[in-house]
Amino acid sequence: MKKLYIVGAGGFGRELASWINDVPEGERNWIMHGFLDDDSNALNPFGSFASAMPLASHKVSPDNIYICGVGSPKIKKKVIQPLLKQGAQFISFVHPRALIGDRVKLGMGVVICPESVLSCDIELGDFSMINLRSTVGHDVKVGPWSTISAQCDLTGGAQLGAEVFLGSRVSVIPGKKVGDGATIGAGSVVMTNIPDGVTAFGSPARIL
Numbered sequence: 001m002k003k004l005y006i007v008g009a010g011g012f013g014r015e016l017a018s019w020i021n022d023v024p025e026g027e028r029n030w031i032m033h034g035f036l037d038d039d040s041n042a043l044n045p046f047g048s049f050a051s052a053m054p055l056a057s058h059k060v061s062p063d064n065i066y067i068c069g070v071g072s073p074k075i076k077k078k079v080i081q082p083l084l085k086q087g088a089q090f091i092s093f094v095h096p097r098a099l100i101g102d103r104v105k106l107g108m109g110v111v112i113c114p115e116s117v118l119s120c121d122i123e124l125g126d127f128s129m130i131n132l133r134s135t136v137g138h139d140v141k142v143g144p145w146s147t148i149s150a151q152c153d154l155t156g157g158a159q160l161g162a163e164v165f166l167g168s169r170v171s172v173i174p175g176k177k178v179g180d181g182a183t184i185g186a187g188s189v190v191m192t193n194i195p196d197g198v199t200a201f202g203s204p205a206r207i208l
Helices: 011-020 073-085
Strands: 002-007 030-036 064-068 104-106 122-124 199-201
Touching: 002 011, 002 073, 011 030, 030 064, 064 073
Parallel strands: 002 030, 002 064, 104 122
Antiparallel strands: none
């Protein structure tokens, strides 16, 4: 079996370690080996449930597989791209309690957390993440490196660019677009198209 490393030992990385343990043993083709994080003390407050090894000195091996445990789109991209250049093999992870419909296309390194619901005809770009209890409607497209926080609602035909961050409980109404690198604050409702690179908040979401 291959060794599985979670890249990132912060909050989301530790949550991901819990979700991975929900995969039935008979369906695992890997052994959890620990975290990669340049903060050597990242796990100290949480006991010794796993080891944290330096990311900067890690050597990629064909005996290893990796999963992204970083929530911030910009940091995620910064730490993952050097590993990809070394040939790291990243897996996508769909929690057993996520509901996935027909014709859902997952890019490399996608993470879908428990009780999320994805209907049909959806495209998720590389290293995008759908957190707890979020819903993704028909014909939604999510760009690479984007992060959808817990309990978001992406309705039919919504389009998210690359490196988008949605805070918890964001709703995007049908057919609206969120541009590359945009951040939408928690609890906001996106009722108009959001340009690239801005931060928006409120109901309706307005650019700050």
